[in-house]
Amino acid sequence: MTYDELKPRIVGITVQSLQGNEVRLDSLWEGRRIVLAFLRHFG
Amino acid sequence: MDIKGKLDEAGIPLVAVGSGSPGGARHFVEKLHFTGEMYVNQDLSAYRAFKVERGFWKTFAPASLIRGIQAMREGFRQGRMDGDNWQQGGVFVMGPGNALIFQHRNKFAGDHADLDAVLAAVLRDSPVQPA
Numbered sequence: 001m002t003y004d005e006l007k008p009r010i011v012g013i014t015v016q017s018l019q020g021n022e023v024r025l026d027s028l029w030e031g032r033r034i035v036l037a038f039l040r041h042f043g
Numbered sequence: 044m045d046i047k048g049k050l051d052e053a054g055i056p057l058v059a060v061g062s063g064s065p066g067g068a069r070h071f072v073e074k075l076h077f078t079g080e081m082y083v084n085q086d087l088s089a090y091r092a093f094k095v096e097r098g099f100w101k102t103f104a105p106a107s108l109i110r111g112i113q114a115m116r117e118g119f120r121q122g123r124m125d126g127d128n129w130q131q132g133g134v135f136v137m138g139p140g141n142a143l144i145f146q147h148r149n150k151f152a153g154d155h156a157d158l159d160a161v162l163a164a165v166l167r168d169s170p171v172q173p174a
Contacts, residue, residue: 003143009092015082018065025089028058029138035050036135037059038095041126042067
């Protein structure tokens with residue numbers, strides 16, 4: 001998958017912080033490089 | 044040094060997204076002393092957007108069971124699970140901005156990314172050079 005393919009798929013998607021705030025998914029790597037790990041489950 | 048230490052050294056944040064509850068995420072952070080950023084995505088929309096695999100036979104694939112037995116022999120014990128049982132994981136190196144640098148989607152439970160490849164991708168044309 002390229003970023004161009006990913007971009008339309010992430011429009012409007014948010015994740016929730018542990019403080020309960022909704023955070024726009026693509027804001028997580030806006031202006032910085034990150035390692036993004038999707039976990040299977042907690043536990 | 045573990046991968047988190049190397050990422051810290053390179054100034055690259057580790058951002059985790061889980062499919063469970065915020066309470067489960069807090070428990071996970073405390074139990075494993077996780078020092079990265081943690082978010083939850085219970086509707087799995089972010090997983091779907093990244094085409095991360097999901098399915099019963101991905102969780103219970105023969106290779107998953109073999110990896111599970113190996114992990115138990117090494118002392119790992121599965122605790123209380125919180126999240127989608129059939130959802131698999133993945134690792135991506137993103138940014139800054141519109142850049143997808145590395146992608147790994149677990150084909151089955153226990154099919155982890157090659158951490159050396161992750162680190163190499165992190166440092167490739169990195170905006171932050173390690174000291």
